Amino acid sequence: MRLTKAFNRSLWVFHLNTGSCNGCDIEIVATLTPRYDPERFGIKLVGSPKHADVLLVSGPVTRAMADRARRVYEQMADPKVVMGIGSCMSGGVFYDSYNLVGPLEEHIPVDVFVPGCPPRPEAIIDGVVKAIAKLERLEGEGK
Amino acid sequence: MSEDSKNKATFNVPIGPVHPALKEPILFTFKMDGELVEEVDFAPGKCHRGIEWMGMRRNPVQIVHLTDRICGICGVSHSLAFARAVEQIAEIEVPERAHYVRTIIAEYERLQSHLLWAGVAAHELGFDTLFFLAWRVREESMDVIEYLTGNRVNYGIVQVGGVRRDFTEDQFPRIEASLQYYEDIAAKLLKLFLEDKTIQIRCKQCGVMSKREALELCTVGPTARASGVAMDVRSDSPYAAYGDLDIAPVLPHHYLGLTNGDVYDRIVVRLLEVVQSVDLIRQCLANMPPGEVLWEKKYPKILAACKKATGEAVGRVEAPRGECLHYVRMDGNPSPQTWKVKASTYSNQLSWLKMLKGEQIADIPIVVASIDPCMSCTDRVAVVRDDRTDILTKADLHRLSVEKTRRLAQWS
Numbered sequence: 001m002r003l004t005k006a007f008n009r010s011l012w013v014f015h016l017n018t019g020s021c022n023g024c025d026i027e028i029v030a031t032l033t034p035r036y037d038p039e040r041f042g043i044k045l046v047g048s049p050k051h052a053d054v055l056l057v058s059g060p061v062t063r064a065m066a067d068r069a070r071r072v073y074e075q076m077a078d079p080k081v082v083m084g085i086g087s088c089m090s091g092g093v094f095y096d097s098y099n100l101v102g103p104l105e106e107h108i109p110v111d112v113f114v115p116g117c118p119p120r121p122e123a124i125i126d127g128v129v130k131a132i133a134k135l136e137r138l139e140g141e142g143k
Numbered sequence: 144m145s146e147d148s149k150n151k152a153t154f155n156v157p158i159g160p161v162h163p164a165l166k167e168p169i170l171f172t173f174k175m176d177g178e179l180v181e182e183v184d185f186a187p188g189k190c191h192r193g194i195e196w197m198g199m200r201r202n203p204v205q206i207v208h209l210t211d212r213i214c215g216i217c218g219v220s221h222s223l224a225f226a227r228a229v230e231q232i233a234e235i236e237v238p239e240r241a242h243y244v245r246t247i248i249a250e251y252e253r254l255q256s257h258l259l260w261a262g263v264a265a266h267e268l269g270f271d272t273l274f275f276l277a278w279r280v281r282e283e284s285m286d287v288i289e290y291l292t293g294n295r296v297n298y299g300i301v302q303v304g305g306v307r308r309d310f311t312e313d314q315f316p317r318i319e320a321s322l323q324y325y326e327d328i329a330a331k332l333l334k335l336f337l338e339d340k341t342i343q344i345r346c347k348q349c350g351v352m353s354k355r356e357a358l359e360l361c362t363v364g365p366t367a368r369a370s371g372v373a374m375d376v377r378s379d380s381p382y383a384a385y386g387d388l389d390i391a392p393v394l395p396h397h398y399l400g401l402t403n404g405d406v407y408d409r410i411v412v413r414l415l416e417v418v419q420s421v422d423l424i425r426q427c428l429a430n431m432p433p434g435e436v437l438w439e440k441k442y443p444k445i446l447a448a449c450k451k452a453t454g455e456a457v458g459r460v461e462a463p464r465g466e467c468l469h470y471v472r473m474d475g476n477p478s479p480q481t482w483k484v485k486a487s488t489y490s491n492q493l494s495w496l497k498m499l500k501g502e503q504i505a506d507i508p509i510v511v512a513s514i515d516p517c518m519s520c521t522d523r524v525a526v527v528r529d530d531r532t533d534i535l536t537k538a539d540l541h542r543l544s545v546e547k548t549r550r551l552a553q554w555s
Contacts, residue, residue, distance in 0.1 A: 017167050017168055018168075023215020026259065034275050117297055
């Protein structure tokens with residue numbers, strides 16, 4: 001599938017909370033507000049995974065949300081990029097629990113990790129830039 | 144309209160656990176009669192991470208950093224409540240200056256949390272311009288928090304026995320500048336939120352909860368105060384430096400002259416608490432005593448004191464969303480024998496059932512948001528195996544709590 005030029009310029013993002021402490025979720029929303037304003041580049045949150053190019057996932061993946069994460073991922077149209085926000089994607093303070101089935105990459109493929117507890121908005125924007133690079137690469141391969 | 148369509152049966156609308164109107168995973172089931180909500184049911188538990196379980200395998204100094212991550216918005220309240228409980232058990236005396244540092248950071252947390260909520264409330268009403276404005280105003284408090292503690296969220300400043308960082312005199316001008324900023328903008332925010340016609344039409348007489356219902360449902364924090372219950376842990380049983388400060392619960396009739404207990408009153412209470420927090424931080428800066436900020440600088444000594452301690456204690460803190468309670472029991476081991484967290488949303492969430500009944504479907508988002516829910520603080524898990532079901536009656540819950548109390552009593 002060829003990407004159109006318009007698609008390149010506007011990344012739509014779907015945010016999925018898999019049991020995060022709200023720290024990352026709030027920083028994701030803070031990223032979208034006027035201080036950082038990525039909406040000038042066409043980056044915005046959308047309400048449905050079917051509209052989204054990027055899946056932002058936060059949280060250490062609880063037992064109840066693992067299946068939902070897979071289903072949301074499957075609903076997204078190709079080409080797509082998954083971003084894991086926060087340190088609990090791969091470690092962090094949450095370990096030794098009976099109700100956590102992380103890390104996320106055991107359930108869905110993750111392309112970009114943004115570490116931090118929580119990552120600063122600048123770090124999240126940097127992650128989105130890397131996601132754009134990945135999408136451009138997919139475009140080059142004609143996928 | 145034909146006779147048939149008038150007698151239409153009710154229908155169920157499931158919302159969640161992943162839904163654009165929800166910031167956190169939770170499953171709602173609304174029984175709708177046309178446009179009106181007839182009955183509400185909700186299934187929380189999607190965020191349950193088993194933090195108490197993890198904590199009972201770690202020592203108190205490690206747990207303090209875990210408590211920060213119970214909730215990313217009111218983390219200081221949790222770490223403060225936990226630290227206070229452990230300090231009582233181990234009889235650790237917190238230096239006077241540390242109390243003031245704790246109070247200042249707790250009030251900054253309230254500032255950013257209430258502004259965050261105000262933005263989310265505006266967003267749920269479809270008023271995104273105001274949402275962006277509130278969040279831009281909030282960034283000022285995030286900057287000061289970062290300046291004082293080194294991180295925007297999850298500050299990790301509270302330690303058992305005090306705080307990990309002191310606030311120095313040369314930092315005061317930056318704090319004062321932010322207080323001045325909030326003082327200047329408070330009148331504008333109050334006008335935008337409270338005098339706007341759309342907000343008045345959408346929020347007045349919407350999601351009403353009377354004072355009696357608020358007491359019966361055991362609601363806490365701004366949700367209870369908006370219904371006229373004069374209750375605030377900061378003034379009822381002062382902790383940290385609140386005993387030295389001039390503080391009284393904020394009630395809607397202070398501003399409006401009467402209490403309706405609707406969504407509008409909840410906006411009033413939270414915005415007035417922003418103004419109150421500015422005043423409290425200023426009082427703290429004026430009265431801050433000199434001295435140390437940590438009972439013992441060497442962490443192994445703090446750990447040794449905790450390890451020797453035996454007993455039980457409760458730490459109560461007024462989080463931005465209401466009372467936050469931590470019960471800790473130590474039995475001479477490095478890790479606590481029991482640790483129980485009761486977050487504010489746990490008390491408030493049942494008021495949804497009352498508030499949502501009879502409301503329009505379009506008002507669901509704002510009524511749900513009006514108690515400022517935080518599922519990550521709240522979520523519990525119920526064990527369903529053998530012959531047990533996942534629906535517990537009042538008698539079952541009573542039996543379980545008696546069993547647990549007996550179990551606790553046996554250990555001591």
